[in-house]
Amino acid sequence: xxxxxxxxxxxxxxxxxxxxxxxxxxxxxxxxxxxxxxxxxxxxxxxxxxxxxxxxxxxxxxxxxxxxxxxxxxxxxxxxxxxxxxxxxxxxxxxxxxxxxxxxxxxxxxxxxxxxxxxxxxxxxxxxxxxxxxxxxxxxxxxxxxxxxxxxxxxxxxxxxxxxxxxxxxxxxxxxxxxxxxxxxxxxxxxxxxxxxxxxxxxxxxxxxxxxxxxxxxxxxxxxxxxxxxxxxxxxxxxxxxxxxxxxxxxxxxxxxxxxxxxxxxxxxxxxxxxxxxxxxxxxxxxxxxxxxxxxxxxxxxxxxxxxxxx
Amino acid sequence: xxxxxxxxxxxxxxxxxxxxxxxxxxxxxxxxxxxxxxxxxxxxxxxxxxxxxxxxxxxxxxxxxxxxxxxxxxxxxxxxxxxxxxxxxxxxxxxxxxxxxxxxxxxxxxxxxxxxxxxxxxxxxxxxxxxxxxxxxxxxxxxxxxxxxxxxxxxxxxxxxxxxxxxxxxxxxxxxxxxxxxxxxxxxxxxxxxxxxxxxxxxxxxxxxxxxxxxxxxxxxxxxxxxxxxxxxxxxxxxxxxxxxxxxxxxxxxxxxxxxxxxxxxx
Ligand SMILES: Cc1cc2nc3c(=O)[nH]c(=O)nc-3n(C[C@H](O)[C@H](O)[C@H](O)COP(=O)(O)OP(=O)(O)OC[C@H]3O[C@@H](n4cnc5c(N)ncnc54)[C@H](O)[C@@H]3O)c2cc1C
Ligand SMILES: Cc1cc2nc3c(=O)[nH]c(=O)nc-3n(C[C@H](O)[C@H](O)[C@H](O)COP(=O)(O)O)c2cc1C
Ligand code: FES
Numbered sequence: 001x002x003x004x005x006x007x008x009x010x011x012x013x014x015x016x017x018x019x020x021x022x023x024x025x026x027x028x029x030x031x032x033x034x035x036x037x038x039x040x041x042x043x044x045x046x047x048x049x050x051x052x053x054x055x056x057x058x059x060x061x062x063x064x065x066x067x068x069x070x071x072x073x074x075x076x077x078x079x080x081x082x083x084x085x086x087x088x089x090x091x092x093x094x095x096x097x098x099x100x101x102x103x104x105x106x107x108x109x110x111x112x113x114x115x116x117x118x119x120x121x122x123x124x125x126x127x128x129x130x131x132x133x134x135x136x137x138x139x140x141x142x143x144x145x146x147x148x149x150x151x152x153x154x155x156x157x158x159x160x161x162x163x164x165x166x167x168x169x170x171x172x173x174x175x176x177x178x179x180x181x182x183x184x185x186x187x188x189x190x191x192x193x194x195x196x197x198x199x200x201x202x203x204x205x206x207x208x209x210x211x212x213x214x215x216x217x218x219x220x221x222x223x224x225x226x227x228x229x230x231x232x233x234x235x236x237x238x239x240x241x242x243x244x245x246x247x248x249x250x251x252x253x254x255x256x257x258x259x260x261x262x263x264x265x266x267x268x269x270x271x272x273x274x275x276x277x278x279x280x281x282x283x284x285x286x287x288x289x290x291x292x293x294x295x296x297x298x299x300x301x302x303x304x305x306x307x308x309x310x311x
Numbered sequence: 312x313x314x315x316x317x318x319x320x321x322x323x324x325x326x327x328x329x330x331x332x333x334x335x336x337x338x339x340x341x342x343x344x345x346x347x348x349x350x351x352x353x354x355x356x357x358x359x360x361x362x363x364x365x366x367x368x369x370x371x372x373x374x375x376x377x378x379x380x381x382x383x384x385x386x387x388x389x390x391x392x393x394x395x396x397x398x399x400x401x402x403x404x405x406x407x408x409x410x411x412x413x414x415x416x417x418x419x420x421x422x423x424x425x426x427x428x429x430x431x432x433x434x435x436x437x438x439x440x441x442x443x444x445x446x447x448x449x450x451x452x453x454x455x456x457x458x459x460x461x462x463x464x465x466x467x468x469x470x471x472x473x474x475x476x477x478x479x480x481x482x483x484x485x486x487x488x489x490x491x492x493x494x495x496x497x498x499x500x501x502x503x504x505x506x507x508x509x510x511x512x513x514x515x516x517x518x519x520x521x522x523x524x525x526x527x528x529x530x531x532x533x534x535x536x537x538x539x540x541x542x543x544x545x546x547x548x549x550x551x552x553x554x555x556x557x558x559x560x561x562x563x564x565x566x567x568x569x570x571x572x573x574x575x576x577x578x
Contacts, residue, residue: 025360030549034566037315038547050551058560065542065552070360079551079561201392223360251360274545275355275363277317277404 007291008298010046011265013243014191016128016166018100018266020045022256025247025270026104026131026170027051027076028221031055031090032097038277041169041212043284045266046100049090051133053106056082061214069162071249072223072271073201075215078106078136084118100128102168106136111145111155118162123230132156132190135172135197137219146161146197148157149184149276160189168245170194173228182236194245195234196229209301222271223249230258237263237304252279253286258299265305313345317404322397323377329466332432333393335368335380342405343373348406348411348440349538351514352378355402366392367543367565368438369515370406378405379434404419406534408569409545411440411513411536413449423510425456427479428500429523436468436538437515445471445477454510457482457503457510461496461520464515465489467490486495497523506533511536512573536561 009020016226021283023046031037032047043046046265058077059285066073094101103121114132121127132143145151146169149199159170169185171178173196181192203212211217222307229248236244246264250256256267272279296302316339319506324336347400362399372379384393388444395401425444425541428436432453437458458474461484468477468490474481484499490501497520503509515523515538528535541553541564555564556577563569 028545028550030547030551034545034547034549038317059554060553062554062556062561063542065544067362067364067542070363072363074544074550074552076551079554119459205380212438222363271363271544274550275365 007288007296009263009288009291013129013265013300014166014170016100016243018045020284020287021260022280023102023245023265023266023268024273024280025268026133028270028273030261031094033090033093035273035277036309039281042099043281046128047097048131048268049093049094049104050080051078051084051106051136052080052083052086052117053108055108055115056080056085057108061221063212063214064218066212068116068201068203068220069224071220071222072268073203073213073218074198074218075213075218077083077215083117087124087252087259095126095180097289099116101126102131103127104127104131104170105287106132106133111158112157114155115162118159122165128166129168129191130159130163131168131170131194131259132159133170133197136219137168137172137174137198137200141279144172144174146170146181147175149180153188154179156185156188156190165190166191166193168192170197172197173232173248174200175227178232179239182240186242190242191310192243192245193240194247195236196225196248199225216259222251223251223255224286225249226255226258230262233264234306241278242279250283253283253290256283256287258292260299261304261306263306265299265303313347314406315404315407318330318340319400319402322395322399322401324397325393325395328381328469328477331384332469333382334382334469335392336374336377336378337381337401337403338376339378339403340376342370342378342403343376346370346373346378347410348443349436350406350408351436352380352403352405352491353407353543353571354392356388356395361393362388364544365404365546366542367407367546369538370439371435372439373440381432383432404546409567411538411570413444413451423508425451425453425454425511426500426503426509427456427458428496428512428516429458429460430496430514430520431462433465433514433516433520435515435540437513438470438473440513441474441477441479451511457507459484459496459499459503461485461499461516463487466494487502495523496520497527500524501527504533509533514538522578525576525578528573537573538568538569539571540569549553
């Protein structure tokens, strides 16, 4: 027990050290530059980029956003400039931040794309980790890679051979059994798991009888999904050994704590960045305060500290 | 682009103008100093998660350290905003977006005029534009400015006095003919385009109106600057949620816009 001084907010994901466990979630933080006026970006534990694909993607037709009870649906559809333009126009700013940079990537047609994507990222030493987005509901596919344990294992295994960087696999909540998928990713060599991506959802304009979103359905995020996410983190924590990056509806330190207690080693904040750009930094300082007040010397003692009454 | 700030401020004034139309004033010297016409603020009306997202509202004008906004109560967030009193706090992000472009360098002959076309609540940013045009030394600001305002009925015609006080001539169109021309403001625009030689059109209003303005402008080969709306989340270009189709692909309304040149838009 540390008597004086600050608790240790540091967290390790294999050989990657984060000074604190709070990061900004993919797709909700642009390429960080968008937030530079609004916060001290250097204080973040890490930043995750918008998902990058091999070729530029125009994304889905508007409207792409609609609000739902305590949440929102988005059908952005992975709009991004493609890996080459990402490297030439977005990377310089991110490198200068000096915080661990996590690049999220996805394949549009075939997992072979990961090979080229990784080939281009591997040499950039400032990129600390690769997040495999195999769970985006806005890629018009019948089935997501992360909806099948075998497919997940195959893709993660293939990518594992290609990169020496930390590999994070991002999972979809739209599955029957999240732990099967999580174990498949762990066995295939993923260093950590990120969960959850958005939940598939739809909202209808009853006056016009049309979908509210241009591409009909989208992904639900925000506080509405939090209980689903917390339960999935808890379930997965009990089955795997690699660290979990928990996310889904975190709004403040209180909601972030639920994830740590359920088993997350780190958390990612998404939708809240739109509402309160200061949220990530508030969670960092709130977490420190909580640890001091509860005499928790380091974060690993908080992770998975859920108390269950024995009956 | 000017620095974006997030601030908690106090409401100075929040009163009804006509039925669901309201006037809001809040204190913010940083926004007041930096704001350009056509820019907007993204307002969080409640600290709870319902409504969750901020709501974009145009900057209607600047008065010293104060920022003026005109808004219509259409749903939950604007309803909550309407219930706030002077002294209540407000969480604001701004100034946001790319406003109207007054730096047109092309020769703007003395015969040409600016036409401002406002539909309903669309008048909000156009008053700020008119005030800025009045003060500006740019070539475009030296031309005469004519303001066309359209609304459903007389009581929703806002800001006529503000434009007239600036010395701009104002023409009115109402759907029911209760004031001015009976019909659409775009019909007025078409008749003006016949009589005068507009050098630039500035417009804000409902989407179908903007589309009609873009069409009229394109037919006569007049450049038109249109302020668009789209559902927004972040308001700062991060989520890519607020795009419109342009000839250069999807562009964000919050950061690339809200003001676009008509010729760039695909409807
Ligand atoms: C750049 C920009 C500037 C704006 N400036 C003004 C302004 O100066 N004054 C003003 O009164 N309004 C303005 N609006 C529209 C305003 O943001 C919406 O009316 C407001 O968000 C409605 O919130 P609500 O919760 O009250 O309504 P909701 O319950 O969310 O919706 C009520 C109705 O409003 C429509 N609506 C809601 N949000 C938007 C939106 N972002 N764009 C288009 N339609 C929407 C919905 O389709 C629905 O029919 C602006 C919008 C944008 C994008
Ligand atoms: C507008 C928007 C865009 C997103 N884009 C991506 C993306 O490109 N890649 C990805 O892995 N997740 C994406 N997500 C999912 C988030 O990273 C996160 O997993 C999810 O929103 C749940 O967290 P939240 O409730 O805190 O937002 C996006 C979410 C939103 C709201
Ligand atoms: S509202 Fe997020 S990019 Fe425009």
